[in-house]
Amino acid sequence: MLRACTATYRVGSKALISNIDLDLQPGKLMAVIGPNGAGKSTLLRILSGELRSTSGTVELDGRSISSYRADELARRRAVVSQATALAFPFTAREVVLLGATVPGFVSASEQVEHAAIEALRTVGLLGLADRLYPHLSGGERQRVHIARALLQLAFGHCDDAEPSILLLDEPTSSLDLAHQGVVLAEARRQARCGRAVLAVLHDLNLAAAFADELVLMSKGRIAAHGTAQEVFRDELLSRSYGCEVRTNATPEPGVPFVLPHARRD
Amino acid sequence: MTSEAVSLPSRRSSRAHHFTATQVIVGSAILLAIAALASLSLGPTGITLSSLPRALMSVFGVTDDATAARERLVLFDIRLPRTLLGMFVGASLAIAGAIMQGLFRNPLADPGLIGVSSGAALAAVATIALGNGIAAPLLQPLGVYALPVAAFVGGIATTGILVMIAGRHGQLMVGTLLLAGIALGALSGALTGLIAYASDDRELRDLTFWSMGSLGGANWPKVLAVMPFALLVVVLTPWLIRGLNGFLLGEAEAFHLGVNVERTKFVSIVVTAASVGAAVAVAGIIGFVGIVVPHVVRLLAGADHRVVLPGSALLGATLMLVADIAARLIVRPAELPIGIVMAAIGTPVFLHLVMRRGIGGVE
Numbered sequence: 001m002l003r004a005c006t007a008t009y010r011v012g013s014k015a016l017i018s019n020i021d022l023d024l025q026p027g028k029l030m031a032v033i034g035p036n037g038a039g040k041s042t043l044l045r046i047l048s049g050e051l052r053s054t055s056g057t058v059e060l061d062g063r064s065i066s067s068y069r070a071d072e073l074a075r076r077r078a079v080v081s082q083a084t085a086l087a088f089p090f091t092a093r094e095v096v097l098l099g100a101t102v103p104g105f106v107s108a109s110e111q112v113e114h115a116a117i118e119a120l121r122t123v124g125l126l127g128l129a130d131r132l133y134p135h136l137s138g139g140e141r142q143r144v145h146i147a148r149a150l151l152q153l154a155f156g157h158c159d160d161a162e163p164s165i166l167l168l169d170e171p172t173s174s175l176d177l178a179h180q181g182v183v184l185a186e187a188r189r190q191a192r193c194g195r196a197v198l199a200v201l202h203d204l205n206l207a208a209a210f211a212d213e214l215v216l217m218s219k220g221r222i223a224a225h226g227t228a229q230e231v232f233r234d235e236l237l238s239r240s241y242g243c244e245v246r247t248n249a250t251p252e253p254g255v256p257f258v259l260p261h262a263r264r265d
Numbered sequence: 266m267t268s269e270a271v272s273l274p275s276r277r278s279s280r281a282h283h284f285t286a287t288q289v290i291v292g293s294a295i296l297l298a299i300a301a302l303a304s305l306s307l308g309p310t311g312i313t314l315s316s317l318p319r320a321l322m323s324v325f326g327v328t329d330d331a332t333a334a335r336e337r338l339v340l341f342d343i344r345l346p347r348t349l350l351g352m353f354v355g356a357s358l359a360i361a362g363a364i365m366q367g368l369f370r371n372p373l374a375d376p377g378l379i380g381v382s383s384g385a386a387l388a389a390v391a392t393i394a395l396g397n398g399i400a401a402p403l404l405q406p407l408g409v410y411a412l413p414v415a416a417f418v419g420g421i422a423t424t425g426i427l428v429m430i431a432g433r434h435g436q437l438m439v440g441t442l443l444l445a446g447i448a449l450g451a452l453s454g455a456l457t458g459l460i461a462y463a464s465d466d467r468e469l470r471d472l473t474f475w476s477m478g479s480l481g482g483a484n485w486p487k488v489l490a491v492m493p494f495a496l497l498v499v500v501l502t503p504w505l506i507r508g509l510n511g512f513l514l515g516e517a518e519a520f521h522l523g524v525n526v527e528r529t530k531f532v533s534i535v536v537t538a539a540s541v542g543a544a545v546a547v548a549g550i551i552g553f554v555g556i557v558v559p560h561v562v563r564l565l566a567g568a569d570h571r572v573v574l575p576g577s578a579l580l581g582a583t584l585m586l587v588a589d590i591a592a593r594l595i596v597r598p599a600e601l602p603i604g605i606v607m608a609a610i611g612t613p614v615f616l617h618l619v620m621r622r623g624i625g626g627v628e
Contacts, residue, residue, distance in 0.1 A: 050517050074523025081521075087370035087513050088568035091282075098510055098522060152522065 001026055001196055002047060002065075002077075002165055006056035009042055016042040017220045019056070024196040026163040029188045031211035032200045033231075035241045038217040040200045041082065044169050047198065048079045061162070077165035078149035082173070084141075086133050092144045093129040096120060099151035115154050119147035122186055124179065138174040146171055146183055153195065166190050168199040172206060184210040204258045208232065209250075216240055232256045284565050286572035293579035297352070300586035304348040307590050309598045310339050347483035351589045352582040353495035354480070354548045357540040359581020360498055362555025363562075363573050367509035368533045369443055375556040376541040379427060379446030379534075381420045383453035385545040386476065387460075388419025393471045394460045412475075413490060413546035420542025423449055424534060437530045439516070477602030478551035480589050487547040494543035498536050502574045505533060509570045551604050553611045554581050560615070584611070 002024040009016050017039035024030060024047070032040045045051045046058055049065045058065045060076065068076075078099070086095070096116045097108050108116070120126050123143035133141065146168070153164050168187060172180040180203070188210050191197045201207040207214055208228035216224040216231050218240040224231045231237075232247040237258060244261040284292070306312045317340075319333050358376065365374040376382055392415040427449065431442035461472055508529030511519030520526050544551075562576035588606045595601055 045517075048521060050520055070520050070525050071523035074521065077521075079518075079521040081515075081517060084514050084518055087367075088372065088563060090513065090568055094567065094569060095514075098514065 001163060002058070002060050004043075004047065004053075004056065004058045007043075007046055007053040007058055008055045009039075009046055009051060010054045015220055017046065017217075020046075020222060022047075022215065022222070022225075024165060024198055026194050026196045027191055028212045029191040029197045029199065029210060030213045030215060031207035032198065032215045032217060033202070033204055033207050034217035034223070038240075039220040040217055041169055042220075043217065044079075044167050044198065044200055048077065048167050049073050050079075060165075074152065075164075076162065077167060078152040079167045080142075080145045080149045080169060080171055082169045084145055089132045089134050091130050091132055092120065092125060092136065092140075092147075093117075095133055095144050096147045096151055099148040100155045112151075112155060116147075116151050119150040119154070120144075122150060123147045124182060139176060139179060142171065142174045143179065143183065146186070150186070150190075153190070163194050163196060166195055166197045168197070170200050170202060173202065180206055204232070204237075208255050208257065209252075227254070228256055229254060232258055282565070282567040286566050286569070286576075289562060289566040289572055289576050290579065293576055293583060297579050297583045297586070300583045300590070301348055301352065304351065304586045304590055305340065305344045308339070308344065308593055310335075312336050312340060312344070343483070346485050346488045347480050347589070348586065349488045350483040350491065350547060351480050351585045353488070353491045354544040354551065355554055355582040355585025356578040357491070357495045357498060357544040357581075358551065358554040359558035359577040359584075360502070360574055361537040361541045361544075362581075363559035363570070363577040364498075364505060364509065364533050364537050365555070366559055367512055367570060367573075368530060369439060370512060370515070371443075372560065373556070374443075376537055377450070377552065377555065379442065380423045380448075380450035380453060381446075381538050381541045382545055382550055383450040383457070384423025385416040385420035385542050386550055387453040387457050388422075389416040389475060389545070389549075390457045390460050390472055391415070393475065394464045394468050413487065416546035417542045420545060421538055423453070424538035424542075428531075428534065436527055437534070439530065442534075474602060475549045476604075478549035478604040478607075479592075479600070479602055480548055480585075481600055483547075491543045491547045494540040498540040499578055501532065501536055502578075505529065505536075506570045506574060509533070509574075513568070549602075549604070551585070551607060553604075553607045554584060557611050557615045558584060560619075 004020050004022045007020040007022075008018045020043060022043075032043060034040050042051070046053050047065075049058075049068065052066050060068065060073075065073070090098075093116055096119055097112065099119075100108060100112045100116070117126065117129065120129050123146050125140060125143050125147065128136065128140060133144065136144065149166060149168075153166060166187065171183050171187070175183060184199070184206060187197050187199055191212070199207075199211070201211075211228070214224075214226065214228055214231040215222055216236070223240050224233075224236055234245060234247055237245045237247065245258050246261050247256050247258050249255075250257050302317075306317065316333075316336060319336070361376045362374070365376055365378065366372055368374070369378075389412055392412050427442055427445055428437065430445045431438045461469060464472060508519065508524045508526075511522045511524040512529070514522075516526050519529070541555075558581045559573055559577045562573050562580060566572045566576065584607070585603075588603050588610055591610065592601045592603045592606045595606070
């Protein structure tokens with residue numbers, strides 16, 4: 001549905017990502033992993049339509065993503081970026097309501113308000129709905145934005161026949177263990193509801209536990225693409241991350257885990 | 266489920282905000298109505314509230330005594346245009362401030378910041394100083410309108426230069442716009458100073474008074490000159506609200522939410538420049554309204570532009586009328602420049618709010 005074909009993005013002579021071929025399918029949670037500076041966030045920004053690829057194509061339903069208007073795209077996909085700062089203090093609920101397209105002076109309908117509350121409940125922030133955003137902790141802020149994206153997906157649709165897309169850039173970076181699970185389980189649930197979900201993740205073990213497919217990026221290219229078992233190979237990960245790692249099996253079938261090799265001199 | 270239903274926050278129980286949007290809008294509309302009535306009836310010639318209807322009737326020839334005729338004259342030739350001018354200028358400046366703050370994501374932004382006011386001021390000062398000299402052939406056909414026309418053109422021209430500097434590949438770089446605006450403002454200030462330095466005493470006095478702002482020269486042509494721009498910005502606000510709310514999270518996020526980012530920036534800049542240019546042209550430089558009024562609204566009812574924009578327009582108009590009433594009563598029959606009164610009223614109120622709640626409502 002959302003497909004990148006030899007997509008390349010250059011700044012000056014430096015290619016931040018090059019020759020990316022990727023196809024996001026409804027029903028799947030895809031995790032993008034890789035070391036810092038591998039081009040993960042750039043890939044997400046290309047896929048969201050925020051940046052235009054300098055060569056290659058990014059197409060949504062066979063149509064170039066740059067030919068969509070901002071409001072058309074907003075009905076099809078929601079994005080949670082890294083670390084969003086607010087210029088003026090909104091309450092958590094008001095930030096979430098930004099996800100619903102409400103033009104002009106019209107305030108949100110009961111239905112939208114209710115959906116906003118549901119989204120806050122999903123991310124475990126129901127009690128903080130009327131708290132001012134600057135008074136929230138880093139993890140709570142991150143969950144507010146995830147709730148906003150959930151509301152956008154729930155209300156963006158003009159036509160339910162077209163599946164929508166959720167793009168998450170390190171959605172769990174500030175979250176505690178329990179909420180990492182809550183957020184990624186919700187991401188997987190969204191995928192099971194027929195949406196295409198892509199999450200940039202730093203925690204390889206979370207990626208292995210929750211994602212259907214893993215994309216390993218290294219130096220702006222896709223180094224591996226497959227299931228966790230296919231991607232988690234000691235030699236491949238060690239080379240990509242530039243440090244020695246060991247993979248092992250978890251009690252759960254098909255879910256490996258990775259640890260950096262600790263040298264005890 | 267029941268226990269959760271109890272803890273469900275009610276729709277408008279926001280403890281974070283002091284008042285609801287409706288309360289603030291209705292409250293400021295009532296305040297504006299009171300201020301407008303006061304502005305019509307207070308002044309060197311007192312017109313009591315009970316005699317307002319009589320003066321009105323004399324317009325339609327229902328009554329015809331001498332007092333009514335005099336009151337009608339004061340009301341329709343002096344007070345009414347002055348009141349309307351104050352409302353339009355106050356609303357324009359305050360709403361322009363709110364839009365600028367939303368656009369630049371900066372609580373300290375103000376129409377003065379991007380050089381619109383100083384560009385208008387430079388043009389006005391040049392008109393005052395050069396009007397009888399080298400620029401006379403150009404300005405004389407405009408007669409008494411030379412000053413407002415020049416100020417308006419100066420404001421718009423500054424904005425045009427800014428948009429050219431900050432535009433790249435069809436995009437407006439907000440950071441560049443802000444820095445270039447500050448630089449152009451400084452340059453305009455320097456040139457204004459240079460002209461003032463070279464002026465004679467009478468010109469200098471005109472310059473000084475113009476730069477302190479006044480509604481004293483209010484007349485119907487001025488009202489009709491500023492009205493379209495004030496109404497334009499008010500009429501366009503519904504289309505800016507969603508964009509400016511989206512900008513709260515940043516340009517990229519606004520795009521993700523479906524906001525046409527470039528159009529929002531362009532419309533905001535042009536509308537602000539036109540309305541501020543017009544306001545400066547008819548009333549001189551009146552600071553403070555653009556920065557203080559949006560803050561007051563945010564402190565009262567939160568930062569949602571659905572309440573900040575209309576609330577700023579209403580409160581801005583109210584504040585301008587109150588300051589103008591004070592300006593003409595304090596040293597009557599003379600008048601104080603409104604800029605001085607505005608700062609004297611506004612500063613303590615604003616400082617009080619900031620000290621109590623912190624800037625932008627953050628404790």
